[in-house]
Amino acid sequence: MNIYEYFELLFTDYTLRTITLGTAVLGAICGMLGSFAVLRKQSLLGDAISHAALPGIALAFLITGAKDSNILLIGALVSGLIGTFWIRGIITKTHLKTDTALGLILSLFFGFGMLLLTFIQKQPNANQAGLDKYLFGQAATLLEKDVFLMMIVTGICLFILLLFWKEFKILLFDADYTKTLGFNTRFIDILITFFIVLAIVLGLQTVGVVLMSAMLLAPAAAARQWTNRLSTMIVLAAIFGAFSGVFGTAISASQNNLSTGPVIVLVAAVFVLFSFIFSPGRGLLFREIRFRKNRRDLELQKTLQFMYGIAQTHENISHPHAIKILNNFQGFTRKTLQKLEEKNWITLSGQQWAMTAVGYKKAKNLYNQQEQDD
């Protein structure tokens, strides 16, 4: 099946529609909440939480014996939250740093989860197969009710986001000020963290433990490059996330042997790369162009300044001089001279140049701004 067939089938095929809708909603909610994670410099918290959710899934299965995805998700949520608060405890109460705390919780919880999973596999219970889909995710196992759950959570999340918009925003940018204004920062903080954990847990079934952090980060990191406004960033991140979901599903469905999770992550990575290079304000390409333009302008001005120094010594400022006398000064080429003439700062005739009144005035006031500053 190629991509065109995929989009034709999208409206008729039940499975394809469910999966696409699921990944799109997931991408949107992850992008939305990921913006907060990125701006709060908690990017890797997502990675730690998604790993920390694994033992919860295994324990929920061990206790209930049922493979109902909702129960497993609650298990994942609880263990993800325990992991998050333990990380916070380690950071605030001991001298271990954030990175160590994240790495510790990530690997220790995941290892414990693996112990439980292998333990479950040895149990005489035919029901246990399929738990390992949470490791790498299988979008194909998404059911309509899973997508429904995702949409409900997204709805609640959106509602809370709008309700606490100003609190979230102020906490994000100035936590101390928020506290002095009398907001309950602890509550807002826990609320944001709770929703981030929730989004991660929802995504486990689709993209898996290992790649979940990228779902959270990549759309937000891409959106950050295009705007300096929080609201725009969140909307953009949601759009990027949803599109990564749809394109990723499309590509993986149109090829054999391509699991959805990694493809979605790679599509999101392409979004990030594109944004890094081509965003007008912060992008590398435009930054380089601006940088070069500034350098050229500076060189032009340096040449003008040098000429000004020569012209100053003559009574008639438009007295022509040989180009040769500029030779001591390395900053000019034939091209810069022509540029200067284009700007009407000098006139060129043969091997001689002469300063115009405009150029003289310009050169005189070149550093005026700085003089005023002093």
Add this chain to the structure above:
Amino acid sequence: MTSPQIEIQLIAIVVAVACAIPGVFLVLRKMALISDAISHSILPGIVIGFFITQDLNSPLLILLAAITGVITVILVEAIQKTGLVKEDTAIGLVFPALFSIGVILIAKNANDVHLDVDAVLLGELAFAPFDRLLWSGIDLGPKSLWIMGSILVITLMLLFLFFKELKVSTFDVGLSSALGISPIVMHYGLMSVSSVTVVGAFDAVGAILVVALMIAPAAIAYLLTSDLRKMMLISVGFGVLSAIVGYWLAHFLDASISGSITTVLGVLFLLVYLFAPRKGLLSVLYRQRQQRTEVSLITFLLHLTNHSEESERHINHLNEHINWQKVRSKTVLDLAEKNNMISITNDVVSLTDKGKEFTDLALEYIMTNKDEKIEHMKDDFFLFRG
């Protein structure tokens, strides 16, 4: 114990020691998560190496994969240098992308590759003794033992050769550049060693256990000591302990060995986190409570010096005036009385000479607010701590 059992434990111990050494420096340099990133992003390196060599234990594959690890570090730093995103975001973007490429490479060539993503991430120590190194027909022991053994020997050699350089560049980058030790060389040296260790160990114990074995023993040791040498010894000790206990736990539960080693590390960390003598949670909470009481005491004494009228110094007045709960005022009063700083007559509190002296010094401290003088002062004056 049968011979494969001994061999498995031996491999686990060697891996634990080989991981603990770079782990200590990663934790101290606040780069613990780099080990996580490397452990994931070596996947494409392993896959490509496997296409070329067709042997998971070939040194060429290890080299290729280790280079991928170093490339990860370089990529992360390059992205960070653009200033477009913060360091942690850069890490979080690079390794899932590389990991995804690895997963897709495996999936697209699933038919000709006997390589499994699960195996790379989780490893299976139980199978390690079956892959043996044969040299002109003589059985020399498990291959992974030889590989990890040589990595350990090289790591140890580098450690002894460059111990003081590593130490100075870890704790004081400025001083190390001034002394002519390039922090960049040390940084990439450490990254290369970590990368090689991760790659060497992934086959035996899996990528996640490598991360656990690097970070957890070092974090445990860091909670117990502030001396670099001791920290290294303690972390090696905990690594070895968890390897042995973990093996027997797995044996008993019939579950994954790497998972159970990690779990043992987790339990050990939890214990140390709670009960470590000076830096553990309980001791920190105790100290915080103590300091809170002592700060209240100083506030209370200052209040007494400021007010000579009896109504302000009446015991019942304290509750409402300083707005303390009853329990707290009682604790503070008891502490002050035990330390002979106040005397109580007819429910009216007055400062003793010692109390006055202490209050004056405390006031001076508050005005000048230099260093941690107050701790010495407390030692001088207090018979009992809060």
